[in-house]
Amino acid sequence: MILLSGFEPFAGNAANPSWGAVLLAAELLRADGHNVEVLELPVVFGAASMMLLDALDRLDPDVVVCAGLAGGRTGLSLERVAINCDDADIPDNAGAQPSDREVVNGGPAGYFATLPLRAALRNLAEAGIPASISQSAGTYVCNHVFYALMHQLADRPRTIGGFVHVPYERSQRPSGLSPTMELSGMAQGIAVVAQTAAKARELTALRGVPSTR
Template sequence: MAKPLLITAFEPFPGVPDNPTETLLRSFAQMDDDVLSTARHVILPTRYDVAPARMLEALNFEASAVIMTGYSNRATALTLESRSTSASLPDRPDSAGYCPLPSDAPIAVHDTRLDLGSMVAALTAEGLDAEISDDAGSYVCNHVYHAALSGPCHSDGIPGLFVHIPALPGTPLAETAAGTMSLKDMQKGMGIIARMVIAN
């Protein structure tokens, strides 16, 4: 049997006590969608020292492609991240209170090999807000993505993509977020994205 798609989300972290990615991921199990409901679902701790390793462990042994999701208070759409970097934020602690030590090493950059333009076109054709970003930030989200793109998803490796999502309407996060999107639209969008990732 072919290995399934891996989809990851994050647990709460400072400033985000109820992570919408966890809500979204948990909803897939109840959906009538043969891709999203049967994918391997992994919720990662928002920790620099744990999340990348947990993702790689699941990816290396239980998946043939990966979609990683994260919440961004700047997102106004399904935001497809085109690249990752080795940069970190030494002044923003993770859920365990840890901050990476500053480094003088050159910043490494890795790009996803997926055709994000086609994905955005497919999403917008269905009436969904979507955009491409070339900055995944420097928090744990970026670290997880960098672990994928510099490892199993590098070059001609397996497909990998990070998607930042907005807040869910009616939640406390929505009061300060740049944008919101309904759970239904997020589910629909992730179904489109998942099928296009698998097709690569």
């Protein structure tokens, strides 16, 4: 089973393309025969990670792909590393603005995504979807959720997961200089990442070996 998550709007935006893209990606994956659940997370430190971890316990997915908005990115960003730091330039949707705070007290400095990033990147290129591997998910709620996810999956090796950032959607371009992408392209890209991960998960299960990056 595949679990996809996106975020609610924040910072004055009327919509968050990560959630719209996740909903469309779920339709594509279901049409391809996958069992998919979706989750809209609040842009709130603590509450977002708690909601995601509760879904992990309830659903026990094989693959988890979380998505969030990163304005200014030119395509999909496949995030490699989650760091144990909450440091917000702007308040979250509950008004919190942590500074230099750990996501998990005493947790490791960072975690690598366990999604097959290189394979996903190749498949995205073949599909004509602009994408790259990113070395930083920032220190806002996206990274908060990414780190909490990977911290939990460290004790659940049968589940693989990670985070994908999406750019602004074209209809919500905040300025003429900001890169944008069609929502349908984002959705197709997230579906490709999830399909690539599901295939990798199946192969490692058949071989009886742990999933790897």
